[in-house]
Amino acid sequence: MLKNYLYYTFEKLWQEREDAEETEKQQYIFMDESIACFNTGLYDKTWQPIYFYCIKNPLEGFQPWRFTTFYNSYTIKYSDLSTADVTALRRASYFSSPSDLIFDINLEITPQWNHILYEEENFLRIPEQLRANGKEFCQNLIDGAIRSVKKRIEANYKTIVPQLYRGKIQLLAPLYLTNPDTPDLALVLSLSEDKSVYYGHTCLTTEMAYNNARLIARPDSYWLQP
Structure with missing residues (x-):
């Protein structure tokens, strides 16, 4: 999981670096002739930022950069990076407005049923004992779970959890199909371009x-735990 997190964090920072003005590029990923460094967005147990630090690989024919260690905001003074450059390093930015993370309870959810039910890989995520009753049964059950989860969201905004997909924020909502206390699936939601409806793209385990x-942050939700 950490490997995936670091990979996607680097990808996001690299894209932001590419889009930035020349004078700001080093604030996303610092690179010079010998070292490279970025802010992982993670913190150690004392809440100091953790930095991913690389050196130029001296070996010919290998990847150009070699990871050496993680530093925090104190230990990085032992590196070749200046304090000013470290302080300037930004965390990856995943949303432009806090409203991107809020579910509008007044909007309807339109599921993509063909994707959820008729693509085998996705259908197999539904619990086996439910699949045995057929797709129509599963559709009716999921439809009821969607109506129910809107009430949960209205009662507790932390029911909704954000995720990042192809550079855009989506929302995750739990679907309780077999047990009212333990969700079986998470419905992936995104807001339509005109902000009039949520599309339920797929269901995830x-x-x-x-x-x-x-990949964005440790989920602070009662239903989504490691």
Whole structure:
């Protein structure tokens, strides 16, 4: 999971670096002739930022950069990076407005049923004992779970968990199909371009949902835990 998190964090920072003005590029990923460094967005147990530090690989024919260690905001003074450059390093930015993370309870959810039910890989995520009753049964059950989860969201905004997909924020909502206390799936939601409806693109297992959500931050939700 950490490997995936670091990979996607680097990819996001690299894209932000590419889009930035020349004078700001080093604030996303610092690179010179000998070292490279970025802010992982993670913190150690004393809440100091953790930095990913690389050196130029001296060996010919190998990848150009070699990871050496993680530093925090104190130990990085032992590196070749100046304090000013460290302080300037930004965390990856995953949303432009806090409203991107809030579910509008007044909007309807339109599921993509063909994708959820008729693509085998996705259908197999539904618990086996439910699949045995057929697709129509599963559709009716999921439809009821969607109506129910809107009430949960209204009662507790932390029911909704954000995830990042192709550079855009999506929302995860739990679907309780077999047990009212333990969700079986997470419905992936995104807001339509005109902000009039949420599209339910697919259903993920809770393990998949946690891994996706963790790329942004540790989920602070009662239903999505490692």
